[in-house]
Amino acid sequence: MARAGKPAGGGVRTVTVASSLTADPTGAAASPPAASPPADSPSGAGPAGPAGPETATHCPYCALQCATLLSGDRPGVRLRPDPAFPVSRGHLCQKGWTATAVLDAPDRLTAPLLRDAAGELAPTDWGRALDHVAGRLRSIRAAHGPDAVAVLGGGGLTNEKAYLLGKFARLALGTGRIDYNGRFCMAAAAVAAQAAFGVDRGLPFPVTDLDEADVVLLAGANPADTMPPLMRHLERADLIVIDPRPTRTAATAALHLRPVPGTDLAVALGMFHLAVSEGLLDTAYVAERTHGFDGTWARACAWWPERVEAVTGVPAGELRTAVRMLAAAPKSYVLTGRGAEQHSKGTDTVAAFANLALALGLPGRPGRGFGTLTGQGNGQGGREMGQKAGQLPGCRSLSDPADRAHVAGVWGVDPGRLPAPPSGTAPGAYEILDAIGTPGGPRALLVFGCNPAASAPDSARIADRLAQLELLVVADFVPSDTAMAADVVLPVAQWAEEEGTVTNLEGRVLRRRRLLDPPAGVRPDTAVIAELAVRLGEPAAHYAAEPREVFEELREATRGAPADYSGIDYARLDAGETLYWPCPEGSSGTPRMFLDRFAHADGRARFTPVEHQEAAERPCGRYPLFATTGRVLAHYQTGSQTRRVAELVDAVPEPFVQVHPDTAAASGLADGQIARIVSARGSAVAAVRYDAGMRTDTVFVPFHFRGAGRANLFTHAALDPRSGMPEFKVCAVRLEVTS
Numbered sequence: 001m002a003r004a005g006k007p008a009g010g011g012v013r014t015v016t017v018a019s020s021l022t023a024d025p026t027g028a029a030a031s032p033p034a035a036s037p038p039a040d041s042p043s044g045a046g047p048a049g050p051a052g053p054e055t056a057t058h059c060p061y062c063a064l065q066c067a068t069l070l071s072g073d074r075p076g077v078r079l080r081p082d083p084a085f086p087v088s089r090g091h092l093c094q095k096g097w098t099a100t101a102v103l104d105a106p107d108r109l110t111a112p113l114l115r116d117a118a119g120e121l122a123p124t125d126w127g128r129a130l131d132h133v134a135g136r137l138r139s140i141r142a143a144h145g146p147d148a149v150a151v152l153g154g155g156g157l158t159n160e161k162a163y164l165l166g167k168f169a170r171l172a173l174g175t176g177r178i179d180y181n182g183r184f185c186m187a188a189a190a191v192a193a194q195a196a197f198g199v200d201r202g203l204p205f206p207v208t209d210l211d212e213a214d215v216v217l218l219a220g221a222n223p224a225d226t227m228p229p230l231m232r233h234l235e236r237a238d239l240i241v242i243d244p245r246p247t248r249t250a251a252t253a254a255l256h257l258r259p260v261p262g263t264d265l266a267v268a269l270g271m272f273h274l275a276v277s278e279g280l281l282d283t284a285y286v287a288e289r290t291h292g293f294d295g296t297w298a299r300a301c302a303w304w305p306e307r308v309e310a311v312t313g314v315p316a317g318e319l320r321t322a323v324r325m326l327a328a329a330p331k332s333y334v335l336t337g338r339g340a341e342q343h344s345k346g347t348d349t350v351a352a353f354a355n356l357a358l359a360l361g362l363p364g365r366p367g368r369g370f371g372t373l374t375g376q377g378n379g380q381g382g383r384e385m386g387q388k389a390g391q392l393p394g395c396r397s398l399s400d401p402a403d404r405a406h407v408a409g410v411w412g413v414d415p416g417r418l419p420a421p422p423s424g425t426a427p428g429a430y431e432i433l434d435a436i437g438t439p440g441g442p443r444a445l446l447v448f449g450c451n452p453a454a455s456a457p458d459s460a461r462i463a464d465r466l467a468q469l470e471l472l473v474v475a476d477f478v479p480s481d482t483a484m485a486a487d488v489v490l491p492v493a494q495w496a497e498e499e500g501t502v503t504n505l506e507g508r509v510l511r512r513r514r515l516l517d518p519p520a521g522v523r524p525d526t527a528v529i530a531e532l533a534v535r536l537g538e539p540a541a542h543y544a545a546e547p548r549e550v551f552e553e554l555r556e557a558t559r560g561a562p563a564d565y566s567g568i569d570y571a572r573l574d575a576g577e578t579l580y581w582p583c584p585e586g587s588s589g590t591p592r593m594f595l596d597r598f599a600h601a602d603g604r605a606r607f608t609p610v611e612h613q614e615a616a617e618r619p620c621g622r623y624p625l626f627a628t629t630g631r632v633l634a635h636y637q638t639g640s641q642t643r644r645v646a647e648l649v650d651a652v653p654e655p656f657v658q659v660h661p662d663t664a665a666a667s668g669l670a671d672g673q674i675a676r677i678v679s680a681r682g683s684a685v686a687a688v689r690y691d692a693g694m695r696t697d698t699v700f701v702p703f704h705f706r707g708a709g710r711a712n713l714f715t716h717a718a719l720d721p722r723s724g725m726p727e728f729k730v731c732a733v734r735l736e737v738t739s
Helices: 099-104 126-144 159-173 187-197 207-212 228-234 264-277 283-289 293-300 305-312 316-328 346-359 401-411 429-435 459-467 525-535 547-558 570-574 646-651 661-666
Strands: 055-058 067-071 078-081 113-115 121-123 149-153 178-180 215-219 238-242 255-257 332-336 369-372 444-448 471-476 488-491 500-503 509-512 625-630 656-659 674-678 683-690 698-702 731-737
Touching (some): 055 509, 078 099, 126 444, 126 471, 126 488, 126 525, 149 159, 159 500, 159 547, 187 369, 215 264, 215 346, 238 316, 255 316, 264 293, 264 305, 283 346, 293 346, 305 316, 316 332, 346 369, 401 547, 429 459, 500 547, 509 570, 656 661, 661 683
Parallel strands (some): 149 178, 149 444, 215 238, 238 255, 444 471, 471 488
Antiparallel strands (some): 067 078, 113 121, 113 488, 500 509, 625 731, 674 731
């Protein structure tokens, strides 16, 4: 049944509320921050030095977690990069330089909001808001069971928040429906890495190891836009970039392979074939350190280079050059990104590139390796602390009796209290959302740190689903699309206003430190979760709200697990120790994994037999073009933060469709004209941006914008059967002239 005051057809209601929320359709800051340096600038190139003591913390955006030094007070917090941090070395991208502007966004949420009988969001006090949420949750659970309530977390939450949210969902709510927005980001890479190496750590080596690389293969990764300081670590290497479009990263490559969208898996199979057929296989390594080569070769042997060229459009000669470059280099790496992973066969695609790396003997050797480039700020820690479907803290498995018993012991409950997934298989984020409004589906949804109304594929369908909820609760610090569709909005603290830890893309655990107190009326997520748990009948002593106390508990919950944090504590981090997980108590951590053995019980890595499959949707007469989506340098995720920074809005003010001039002309469109991008699911509008380097069969649209410019209005929700990853990176569209 649709909620009172909400249209049954879904859609996000436009609302105006009191001074705690000021509507701002552009999302731009009222006054721009001080001009930032260029996209990736060294320390000292930007604003003047500190005015008073500095607080060392890390950027709130991507998984590099570049180090920053903050000083001053609101408004006008001062920021400069910390040159001592080896990952960023005094560099920040444009987003990092301007990150403090979001702290005082004009429409910052500073009071709880409750939807009234007229269907409008209005400010209320914390007691009334939390009492309302708890009362509705109790009622829905009593009538329909605990799985009628679902929870979605985020890869930007600190380790402490992610841990506490997972505990809250499984104990206070008793639900088996919990997942996080990393399902739309790192899920395919995580499943493939777990299968190949026995553990999921994005980079099993320090980022700084890339400084000495001779050759690096980047499959579907564009770090020049998504994490520019990483490019400093790739300056020495010859880059092989696999991407259908001409990105900033591809412009720096020694070799750019441009496959038909959705055919990366076939490219990887062809490269594996060449590694074997040209005598480049590291036979000793394969025999001593791996299992499963024969079955994998039995599949790949049919993918000779000329067949790959026919399927992918990548010339056979370029494939040969790429494999020979990797094999001949004394130090080489294979890295994957979202372009290879966000497909209905994304897990198999990552597995195919892992197979290539294993064939060449790269993983677990100094100066060589395989890795996946985690995207979100705490995308690594966020997926190993218990908010991910089917997973308990430390990457423990909810289905493993020993793992359940260990975590239940830390939580002081019987293992039987840890809920099994409602269907026997833990549903991922899209499956949770798509089940809303169906028999047995969720009737209430709690959202912390994500914006599924904009980030989910086929988002108009998801907006309809959200409108069917009896209760939607969103914890956020700005009025995101999902927050504005909610029944209750809870204003929470931002990065510079909180303590905690995050884990960057190389498995390094970092301290987030507080410079400021949150604005009056704003609370930390951990305090919100703890207060809700108590209102639902949980013992207050079981839900610490202070991050340091939460971290002490998660140390115990992860003890002996694949992602073991038991040897890490705030004191060691505050003393400046460099600590990578796994870090058992008494150890100094593990910066480089797999040097002696892989994480499978027998110590060997696993080849995975895979086969290329077509994308779920290919161009046809009505929809003759491929569409792919992704990020631009100035914006981040759904843009809820970056579209509130005037300088970033000035850099990229509106959605655009990047298209070859001939392709645009064939649809009657000129450069700068507003086009409609239409798929079988819906359409978005964007300004035409000519790019003669684009494939004539492909258009690109960034996904940072809202309203009619939302790219996910036309994307496809086909899911990878192994990881639940949606097919964001390819669907069939046509271009139209708007009226």
